[in-house]
Amino acid sequence: MRAFKAWTSLGTLLLRESGLARLLYALRARRGYFGDAADWNAEYAVGKWRFLNDLDQACHYQAIALYRARLKPQGSLLDIGCGEGVLHRVLQMPPTARYVGIDPSVTAIASAEAAATGTAQFYVATAENFMPNERFDVIVFNEVLYYCVDPVATVRKFASHLAPGGIFIVSMALCGLRDGLTKLSVWDAIERDATVKAEIALIAQTAGWIVKVLTPVTAAVPKETPAPRQRALVPA
Numbered sequence: 661m662r663a664f665k666a667w668t669s670l671g672t673l674l675l676r677e678s679g680l681a682r683l684l685y686a687l688r689a690r691r692g693y694f695g696d697a698a699d700w701n702a703e704y705a706v707g708k709w710r711f712l713n714d715l716d717q718a719c720h721y722q723a724i725a726l727y728r729a730r731l732k733p734q735g736s737l738l739d740i741g742c743g744e745g746v747l748h749r750v751l752q753m754p755p756t757a758r759y760v761g762i763d764p765s766v767t768a769i770a771s772a773e774a775a776a777t778g779t780a781q782f783y784v785a786t787a788e789n790f791m792p793n794e795r796f797d798v799i800v801f802n803e804v805l806y807y808c809v810d811p812v813a814t815v816r817k818f819a820s821h822l823a824p825g826g827i828f829i830v831s832m833a834l835c836g837l838r839d840g841l842t843k844l845s846v847w848d849a850i851e852r853d854a855t856v857k858a859e860i861a862l863i864a865q866t867a868g869w870i871v872k873v874l875t876p877v878t879a880a881v882p883k884e885t886p887a888p889r890q891r892a893l894v895p896a
C-alpha cells in the first residue's frame with residue numbers, strides 16, 4: 661500500500677507534466693478537506709498526527725528548512741497551521757529569531773508551546789481569522805493550504821503580511837492519484853498570482869510532496885491588461 665501511494669504520487673507528477681491532469685481535475689471526487697477546531701483537537705488528542713515526526717515525513721520539513729536557510733537565514737517566519745510545532749523544531753532557528761506559529765487547534769498549540777524553545781510564539785487562530793500587525797520575511801503553509809476554505813484568497817491575504825522581498829514556502833503532499841489531483845489544482849490556482857522561485861518534488865515510502873518557494877505578483881497591472889483568470893477551488 662505504501663509503495664502504491666508513492667507510485668501514484670509519482671504518477672500524479674507525471675500526469676501534471678503531460679498536461680493530462682487538467683483533464684482529470686473534473687473527475688476528482690475529493691473536494692476540500694474541511695474540519696473545525698473541535699475535529700482537529702480530537703485528532704491531536706488521540707495522537708493521529710504524531711506520525712508527522714516520523715522519518716518518512718522528514719524530507720518536506722527539511723526542504724522548507726533548506727529554502728529558509730538559503731533565502732532568508734535571518735528572517736522572521738510565520739508558520740500557518742503549525743500543528744504541534746514539528747517545523748519549528750526542525751528549523752532550529754537561533755533563539756532570538758522571530759517565529760510565530762498559528763493553528764486552530766488549542767490541543768496542538770499547547771503541545772507546540774510545551775516543546776518550544778527560544779522566543780517562539782504560538783496562537784490559536786485560523787488562517788482566515790488571524791490578522792498579524794507585523795510583516796514576515798517568510799510565511800509557511802506546510803500541509804495546510806488545502807484545509808483553508810479558499811486557498812487563493814488566503815494566499816492573497818497573507819501577501820500583504822510579507823515584508824518587502826518576502827517569500828511564501830508551500831508544501832503539499834500528494835497521497836495517491838485523487839488526492840494529488842486536488843492538490844495540483846490548488847497549485848494551479850495559487851500560481852496565477854505568484855512567481856515560483858524554486859521547487860522540489862519528493863517521493864518517499866508513504867507519500868510524495870511538492871515544496872515551492874513563491875513570491876506574490878504585486879506589480880501594478882496596466883488598465884488595458886485583462887485581469888488574471890480566476891477559478892473556484894472548492895465548489896460549495
Ligand SMILES: C[S@@+](CC[C@H](N)C(=O)[O-])C[C@H]1O[C@@H](n2cnc3c(N)ncnc32)[C@H](O)[C@@H]1O
Binds near residue numbers: 740745747763765787
Ligand atoms: C496536516 S496538519 C499539518 C501541521 C503542520 N503544518 C505540520 O506539517 O507539522 C494540518 C494543520 O492545519 C491546521 N488547520 C486546519 N485548518 C486550518 C485553517 N483554516 N487555518 C490554519 N490552520 C488550519 C490543523 O489544525 C492542523 O494542525
